[in-house]
Amino acid sequence: MSRYFRARITENLPLNSSHNIISLANLEDMEEPLPGQFFMVQINQGYDPLLKRPFSIYRKTAEGFELLFRIKGKGTALLKGMKEGAVIDVIGPLGNSYPLPSESQFPVIIAGGIGIASVHPLVERLSGKAYVIYGAKIGDELFMREDLEKIAGNLLLCTDDGSCGQKGTVIDVITGLRSRLREMREVIIYSCGPAAMVREVTMFAAEHAIKAYVSLEEHMACGIGACLGCVVKTRKGYRRVCREGPVFDAADIIWREDPR
Numbered sequence: 001m002s003r004y005f006r007a008r009i010t011e012n013l014p015l016n017s018s019h020n021i022i023s024l025a026n027l028e029d030m031e032e033p034l035p036g037q038f039f040m041v042q043i044n045q046g047y048d049p050l051l052k053r054p055f056s057i058y059r060k061t062a063e064g065f066e067l068l069f070r071i072k073g074k075g076t077a078l079l080k081g082m083k084e085g086a087v088i089d090v091i092g093p094l095g096n097s098y099p100l101p102s103e104s105q106f107p108v109i110i111a112g113g114i115g116i117a118s119v120h121p122l123v124e125r126l127s128g129k130a131y132v133i134y135g136a137k138i139g140d141e142l143f144m145r146e147d148l149e150k151i152a153g154n155l156l157l158c159t160d161d162g163s164c165g166q167k168g169t170v171i172d173v174i175t176g177l178r179s180r181l182r183e184m185r186e187v188i189i190y191s192c193g194p195a196a197m198v199r200e201v202t203m204f205a206a207e208h209a210i211k212a213y214v215s216l217e218e219h220m221a222c223g224i225g226a227c228l229g230c231v232v233k234t235r236k237g238y239r240r241v242c243r244e245g246p247v248f249d250a251a252d253i254i255w256r257e258d259p260r
């Protein structure tokens with residue numbers, strides 16, 4: 001099955017002033033995406049903007065899929081303005097996926113802001129069997145809460161300003177859960193969000209000897225491993241986020257100011 005296909009926009013809904021959720025129906029066969037994989041989307045058919053853009057696959061639907069995205073440049077601004085019926089070119093699903101927990105592992109899923117798009121399929125797959133910690137600066141940036149409440153089972157929301165859920169960060173929430181987690185069988189963390197947050201999650205996991213997998217959101221140009229524009233330093237050498245990632249064993253990542 002080809003990884004190149006076309007999809008038709010069936011809905012393009014604003015979630016707030018800078019984020020949308022877009023629903024698409026694929027016009028050709030599409031490989032079944034795994035939790036954590038992404039698509040490269042050609043925003044328009046001309047040369048401006050020239051590059052495709054990567055988007056986590058928020059949800060697989062009966063007719064196609066949904067993407068949740070932040071409007072932060074020309075490409076995503078164009079996508080925001082696209083209407084129902086428009087057809088776009090898509091490549092994917094691309095990249096690796098979150099390894100599923102074993103029978104003996106208790107999953108804790110930690111997302112920040114738009115990072116929920118990457119972990120949402122995992123929340124769906126684990127249907128109520130995980131703790132889901134979801135944080136943002138303000139309540140307006142905690143997306144699709146009603147949907148999450150239905151599928152997450154144990155959903156813990158937090159915001160920096162306390163406007164929704166607990167006041168504080170996802171690290172504050174998981175730190176508060178430490179004693180409960182200690183009583184559980186082996187814990188495994190999955191996380192996606194802003195780099196600073198993911199780095200803190202990685203540090204928390206290392207400190208408490210918890211296995212963790214994180215999805216990195218590097219800038220991507222080609223998305224298929226050809227341009228080397230997305231490499232990150234790991235303990236196994238340089239790795240391409242689009243090919244060897246976007247999901248990495250957190251213990252392998254060498255952060256820019258890694259103290260170790």
Ligand code: FES
Pocket residue numbers: 219220221222223224225226227228229230231240241242243
């Ligand atoms: Fe080109 Fe990853 S985006 S190699």
